[in-house]
Amino acid sequence: MHLSNIPSDLRYTKSHEWVRAAHGEPDGTVEIGITEHAQSALGDLVFVEVPEVGRAVKAGEASAVVESVKAASDVYSPVSGKVTASNGQLATQPELLNQDPYGAGWMFRVQTNAPVDDSALLSAADYANYLAEEAK
Amino acid sequence: MGLKTALYDTHVLQGAKIVDFGGWEMPLHYGSQIEEHHAVRRDAGMFDVSHMGVVDLIGDRVREFLRSLLANDVGRLKVPGKALYSCMLLPSGGVIDDLIVYFMSDTWFRVVVNAGTRDKDLAWIRRHAAPFTVSATLRSDLAMIAIQGPNAREKTLPLLAPAQRAAAGELAPFFGGTFDGWFIARTGYTGEDGFEVMLPAADAAKTWNALRAQGIQPAGLGARDTLRLEAGMNLYGNDMDENHHPLESGLAWTVAFEPGDRDFIGRGALEIPRRTPGDELVGLLLEERGVLRSHQKVVPAGEVTSGTFSPTLNRSIALARVPKTASVGVQVEIRGKLHPASIVKTPFVRHGKALISV
Numbered sequence: 001m002h003l004s005n006i007p008s009d010l011r012y013t014k015s016h017e018w019v020r021a022a023h024g025e026p027d028g029t030v031e032i033g034i035t036e037h038a039q040s041a042l043g044d045l046v047f048v049e050v051p052e053v054g055r056a057v058k059a060g061e062a063s064a065v066v067e068s069v070k071a072a073s074d075v076y077s078p079v080s081g082k083v084t085a086s087n088g089q090l091a092t093q094p095e096l097l098n099q100d101p102y103g104a105g106w107m108f109r110v111q112t113n114a115p116v117d118d119s120a121l122l123s124a125a126d127y128a129n130y131l132a133e134e135a136k
Numbered sequence: 137m138g139l140k141t142a143l144y145d146t147h148v149l150q151g152a153k154i155v156d157f158g159g160w161e162m163p164l165h166y167g168s169q170i171e172e173h174h175a176v177r178r179d180a181g182m183f184d185v186s187h188m189g190v191v192d193l194i195g196d197r198v199r200e201f202l203r204s205l206l207a208n209d210v211g212r213l214k215v216p217g218k219a220l221y222s223c224m225l226l227p228s229g230g231v232i233d234d235l236i237v238y239f240m241s242d243t244w245f246r247v248v249v250n251a252g253t254r255d256k257d258l259a260w261i262r263r264h265a266a267p268f269t270v271s272a273t274l275r276s277d278l279a280m281i282a283i284q285g286p287n288a289r290e291k292t293l294p295l296l297a298p299a300q301r302a303a304a305g306e307l308a309p310f311f312g313g314t315f316d317g318w319f320i321a322r323t324g325y326t327g328e329d330g331f332e333v334m335l336p337a338a339d340a341a342k343t344w345n346a347l348r349a350q351g352i353q354p355a356g357l358g359a360r361d362t363l364r365l366e367a368g369m370n371l372y373g374n375d376m377d378e379n380h381h382p383l384e385s386g387l388a389w390t391v392a393f394e395p396g397d398r399d400f401i402g403r404g405a406l407e408i409p410r411r412t413p414g415d416e417l418v419g420l421l422l423e424e425r426g427v428l429r430s431h432q433k434v435v436p437a438g439e440v441t442s443g444t445f446s447p448t449l450n451r452s453i454a455l456a457r458v459p460k461t462a463s464v465g466v467q468v469e470i471r472g473k474l475h476p477a478s479i480v481k482t483p484f485v486r487h488g489k490a491l492i493s494v
Contacts, residue, residue, distance in 0.1 A: 044170045046445040067427045
């Protein structure tokens, strides 16, 4: 298995989402997407359903759907809060998730109204270890 | 560990993502399933289909045996090399498997069956072959490569030995023949022109690499599924199975009721359904974004049997079993919501061209 790209400035979940704390935003808005490993495992993505702006999501709740040619998979919000933005470009260009999962392939932003509970999330190093364990 | 074809190591070396398929470790794709799909529609791609079961049936009464075993009539095969697509049925009319049968000679027919059903097929064939003193031999010594696409034949021919090249170049669609120890047929499962080549397993890797050097794109089971669905072709286990008869599986055209005195296995069970309205298999086009999947509910009635995203149409398509009385406009339930879909004529795509407007 090839080594996945796992940026060190992000936090991760065991269900292969990433969380980016927006810089300089005091309201605790975070950006969410799926990892390089996830997009690679899913294969060519052909359909993405992102949550509507304004929707309240809970940590661990299925909040978006990504579909590859083969199968549909839920994307779970790693945090609780209100959706403030979602990436409309993915509707017409789902391949952005394959090409640039940490950049142009971001999925949605959630305003958490409270500091994100980091203890529930994995660091880049922990996520890398988790992937290595999963591959065994 | 699953079963491996003679090309397994080659697939791994060439970057294949390997998945289990009917007990076999097969390539799903070599990087991008969609690119592989387009390569077959626009140029040429190749598939390792060595996992499929090649069974040689030999005996003086082999034709008589197959006229009893198969729902289609091998009596239609008059010219050696000609192929026929058929179902093999249970007495209940349920489909044991779908297969291709080649008429090789008056004492030799070759059938190609699905990988996942191979063992039960062989057992069934042997049980029914015994009274006809026909032998059934599984040709595990052969590998099979399907080369498909508008440029598949012209890219393959230069690699063949001169005698093979001349004969293969003249094959009409749905014909095959043995040339210099290789069986070459102008058949496939993609809706494109091309060859299916059965060759000694020891020659498989060398041949695969030579085909690749000709610019033929290795393609995995992922592309094979989207290509066959666009071509409106059934997949055993999805679109037909032992619980459904061919008339409700889009396969009425493969059941030869004439001549009326040919008593093939399953015939009795089909006599009532052929005269009464029931279900049929139809093509579906999703009118919105999203992806149709097998087992999704069709409203007012029916079920998706195979669904996918069509790379050629850039829309989701499916095969679905619905009542014959269904109107063109239906809805499909995807994750609890109803989405409009239309019943359309299949195939969706053939010879690189969309046959339905989206």
